[in-house]
Amino acid sequence: MKLLTKTSLNFISASVIFFLVGSIVMYFSVRNIVAEDLQNRLLEQKNEFFNQVTKDKLEDLESEVVFIQESQKELVHSFSDTVLIVNKKYMLYRKLQFSYLHNKQHYKVSILQLQSQSDKLFKKIVIMNVGFAMLFFLIVFFVNRQSIKNSLKVFYSTINKLEDFQVNKAQELTLDTAEVDEVKKLNVVFERMSEQIRNDFEAQKEYTENVAHELQTPLAIISSKADELMQADNLTKQQMEQLALLLETTNRLSKINQSLIFLTKIDNRFYTEGTTFLLNELIKEKLVLFETAIEDKNLKIALDLKDETHIYMDPYLAETLVVNLLKNAIVHNEKGGDLSVKLANKCLIIANSGSALTFSEADIFKRFSRSEYSKKSLGIGLSIVKRICELYGFNIEYRFQENHIFAIKF
Template structure:
């Protein structure tokens, strides 16, 4: 959820809570005030009726409400002492309204000419209830207007206030360490955004210096280490061609050449890992996984024929990804080479390409590998002295750099590696 929407949500909840409590208190107080006002009116009507009774005793015969707002019934003295002034809400059928009507009634008693009477005085609550209902809807619409106002303020005023923040965020998303980009500069007078801008620029400067330093190191290491290794191999090969070389010495030189070749491969692999982790492969293009797989299948055809491996590929061009071409070639090449070199005689390799996944399975050892350690650096088959133990580590590093998943599973005596390309898949 965006920060603006999250702020709006919290403000709305707080407003709902505050207005809700206020509305309940307002309703209770309003109803209490209305009832007090009606009770005062009933008390006043009671006094007026008692005054009229002393002037006109015929009012004592008013035994029904009828069109009036009171009724009088004669009672015993004992009953009159038991009646205290009491106010109560009730429903009453009124002939003039021809319907049940909410009323407030006062029960009281009085003495006149040594006789005792019960007096009931009523007052309609229709107008008062309408007032309460109108007040409720007023509060409700007030709440709606406040929420709408908050949304408008959020989308116009707050969005303008937070504009520098989103500008800085967008610059950080698109910033390229390998390009000569200027520092982030936004127009703002807000102290916090200025501090965020300064902190971002300081972090980018440090990252760029580190990136440049590591890039120079990998380039220098690649050149400085590869050159002496190549010279060593060249000198040893010349020495191997000497006429007076003994057989035992020749074998020793061949072993040293093999070790040098392995050192060369190890150096290349480590440098490749460093470049991947430093994000030095930034150029991307749209590539067909099927075409890359077919290319390396033909490249390793001699090895496939030598081991008499049954190789098949199932899929089409439906899976296309946006990646660095060199890294994708390394990824697919390592997996295919791994499936061939670690296979058995007369074994099989199968590749399956779907709309979002590349899966390669091969026969080989009858026991599963440990999925917890096979992607670790220098984790290799002890029987294979030529392996650097970095092939799967490089594959995992490439996948992590693009946020895609490389997994291993053992099924039906086959070792399978699957890559889910969802995060860099190109929609057709």
């Protein structure tokens, strides 16, 4: 939920509650005031009555709203509501009844006051009050909303800039200057943090490159010295075999090192440039490079690359992805086995025959997971594939159903 929506909702819900409670309280208090006012007027008329009754005759005091009747006993002073039919219309009156003793005769005096007029007044007051309150709430609501929006303008621009921020891009994170202290502070913290992240990123990149250099150079020395030793004329078979193994191992070590550096580079989001290209063509192109191995293993190839699939990727990573998957499917295949590559509905499925895994299926993409039968493989190829898929948000799955099946959903 947006901050503005959240604060607006809070404001509205609080306002509605206050408004309802306030309206109810106001309704009853105004009604009381109006009723009291009516009663006061009746009491004034009663005093008037007593003032005039001494001078005038009793009958003369009778009017449309004053009724005098003889009564047997003394009555208690009381207020009540009554309905009169005036001009064939029912009218609600407030009635004050009291007793008056005249010439030892009790009279019941009723003074009436039309209620509808007070009701109209009451209605007007209530409507005006509710109206003003609503207007007030609306104004406050919009003013408040606008002011929050204005104060958060820089905040939102900060969010947008943070979203666009990429640690491996050359440009620094520069945020707008804010008026609000909290946002100002936030921007300062973010700028400092991004600076730190960029520095760390640069340092890590440099470190990766240095590791490459530092490890590859000693490996080059070992390899060159072993190669030189091998050229001696008087070596025994055993010595020669040991030197060959030394060369092979050094070569392998260098490859592992290079692959790890490559993995680190993907992790560091080193490869972010991309182009859109046809995956079908790339697969066909790369498959050619495996001809020797395919012939050597006498593999039966089933290709289904009719569905044109365009993907957006760094070309080098795309190449690595395809090559590593094909290599895996060929290297771990058996003589005379099957290899099928299918591209349909933005999904690449590569299946190959081969004996079941000697480790858990869940570990297939983990570094250095490899089967007992292929000690020579580095065990990094598939984790590179997984990392590339993660980088681009592709979903990759592995399952074993007679064949090894890898499926990537682009």
